Amino acid sequence: MVDLKKLSLMGLLAVNISLGAAAYNTVSAQDSDPLRGAPENWFNLDKEKGGVYGIGTEAAYNEILKGKKSTKVVVAVIDSGIDIDHEDLKDIIWTNEKEIAGNGKDDDNNGYIDDVHGWNFIGGANGENVSEDNLEVTREFARLNAKYGDKTEEEISKADKKEFEYYQQVKESYDKGYQKSLQSLMQYSAIQQEFLRSKKLMEAYFGVEEVPLDSLSDFSSPDENVMLMAELFKELKAQGVGEEDLQEAVDYFTSQVKYSYNTDFNSREVIGDDYANLKEKGYGNNDVIGPGAEHGTHVAGIIGAVRNNNLGIKGVADNVEIMVLRAVPDGDERDKDIANAIRYAADNGARVINMSFGKAFSPDKEAVDEAVKYAIGKGVLFVHAAGNDNKNTDKESNFPSANYLKGGYAKNWIEVGALNWKDDETMPATFSNYAKKRVDIFAPGVDIYSTVPGSKYEAYNGTSMASPVVAGAAAVLMSYYPSMSAADVKKVLIKSAIDMKKKEVYLPGYKRDLAQGKEPEKVKFGELSNSGGIVNLYNAVKYADKRYK
Structure with missing residues (x-):
């Protein structure tokens, strides 16, 4: 969804x-x-x-x-x-x-x-x-990593070869997803901090709470860092990206790291079912x-x-x-x-x-x-x-x-x-x-x-x-x-x-x-x-x- x-x-x-x-x-x-x-x-x-x-x-x-x-x-x-x-x-x-x-x-x-x-x-x-x-890839990685995480390909028995290959696919997908989410969280957190700083600076400069986009072209400063902040603010505003959007981004990637890719998180403790029993019903x-x-x-x-x-x-x-x-x-x-x-x-x-x-x-x-x-x-x-x-x-x-x-x-x-x-x-x-x-x-x-x-x-x-x-x-x-x-x-x-x-x-x-x-x-x-x-x-x-x- x-x-x-x-x-x-x-x-x-x-x-x-x-x-x-x-x-x-x-x-x-x-x-x-x-x-x-x-x-x-x-x-x-x-x-x-x-x-x-x-x-x-x-x-x-x-x-x-x-x-x-x-x-x-x-x-x-x-x-x-x-x-x-x-x-x-x-x-x-x-x-x-x-x-x-x-x-x-x-x-x-x-x-x-x-x-x-x-x-x-x-x-x-x-x-x-x-x-x-968490994501299914996280659950699969946690399950299979307990079995194969410390083993090399040479140590895998013939009977486990197919599952080991599957584990490698899962691990690659998990590692890629987790790293992307972690990097994105750091990236958007940094952008959010700079945006809030530049927003405060622009509001103080123009003396208004909501700075019109067309006014930003008039802003100038001898300070190169301040101008970079102004450009960031101007670019994001031009795209319609605001404080709420950036907070949603930070919240999303925080949830990704905290839940989606967290191998230690187990939601089934709330439900209390026998998760391995696929024929079980009546829980919930x-x-x-x-x-x-x-x-x-x-x-x-x-x-x-x-x-x-x-x-x-x-x-x-x-x-x-x-x-x-x-x-x-x-x-x-x-x-x-x-x-x-x-x-x-x-x-x-x-x-x-x-x-x-x-x-x-x-x-x-x-x-x-x-x-x-x-x-x-x-x-x-x-x-x-x-x-x-x-x-x-x-x-x-x-x-x-x-x-x-x-x-x-x-x-x-x-x-x-x-x-x-x-x-x-x-x-x-x-x-x-x-x-x-x-x-x-x-x-x-x-x-x-x-x-x-x-x-x-x-x-x-x-x-x-x-x-x-x-x-x-x-x-x-x-x-x-x-x-x-x-x-x-x-x-x-x-x-x-x-x-x-x-x-x-x-x-x-x-x-x-x-x-x-x-x-x-x-x-x-x-x-x-x-x-x-x-x-x-x-x-x-x-x-x-x-x-x-």
Whole structure:
């Protein structure tokens, strides 16, 4: 769950900063930047009337679905937690009718006590909650380093060769990530200190609390160090970087060093489960909000924020219930928790599962695969965010994935890349992962305005935002055309997508090149996913209306 905010210093410094609760390793599935010119409600608009490649939600309701009956569809959101009291969400939160709230009993005998609105798999029985966690690469490094850390390759037995090679890959990734975070923390701490010094100096010189950018050109000093400070202040201000941004950067990298790459940190002490027992369930608690619910709340709003209450925003689906499954901390999710969350969703009536999270390593992928197979057997459709590392996931790992560890793949699975709202070379979001085989389709994921805790609203970026756009669209099809199976829904969404295969666009990661004055690599949009298309609900409903009445 992240996306990436770019800070550039003097045209030379380019560092990716992930903000938010759910992380794709160095990637958050979101970014709390304010709107940067995107049309209001753009993800629900269409090219013909709105001038953007939204998914045509409004046109679908106004021109095809108006007056039609629909059935309630449950969408499970596996995420960081959701503010179930949000003004725009409280009426669409799923309730377990078989459970009596607050009686301390497992009324429906499903292994979870008082699971009224879902379950929190990263909480303790005493009510405590996990907020931060380390990355999977850190956990794997700690596990394997205890076994191989003091051994040379010559000392490794033939039986351990393969695992030792894996350890070396993990160690390289861990060392690189830890050093980068440590260096970035030192770098941004230094920049922050210099910025605050220069800010104070500029404010004193001009006699105002907020120095206008155009006034800085008039500043001069014979002191070379003072002029360097002034240039720093001017450059950062020109980029829109302020005191709050730098503090967020320092906080982020502090958390990376303190939690993400800390091999001694163990969040499971809070939960108290037998972590090695992958079949264990019933651990956790029923606090589905938890700390850090920003990401999950934003995702939930995109899927189904109430459309007719004259509040906030309009979600994609108009007859949906959101099942809350908290399993994603500020750090990497654990395979055991994800597998249990998937099974819970399938057992309690979810038709769609949205998963806006991911990581580079998955030591217990087989447990997740088995849960995915179980849910697909119950007719569930998976919608997963492709990730925000601007990498080709045909070549680099990103989990969870539709490809099973032991061969084969999950057919009822849609992998979603993120789309910018601009109809030019920057159409694919600069942060979005892509793949000719393993990414299915693209959907709006930049400047997406949605719900956040406290009945508030913010704009985030990320494939984490693109995934719930598709999940919402899937829910609409299931709601109005209940005879459609999960496989049908995937087929229709792919088949009805707007074909952009031949459009020339920048390869994701292009902002890095542009910041350095380089011309980014151009590719055909069709190289970024197997469909080469953009999800369009209007087209999908039009298609379904002819075939699934």
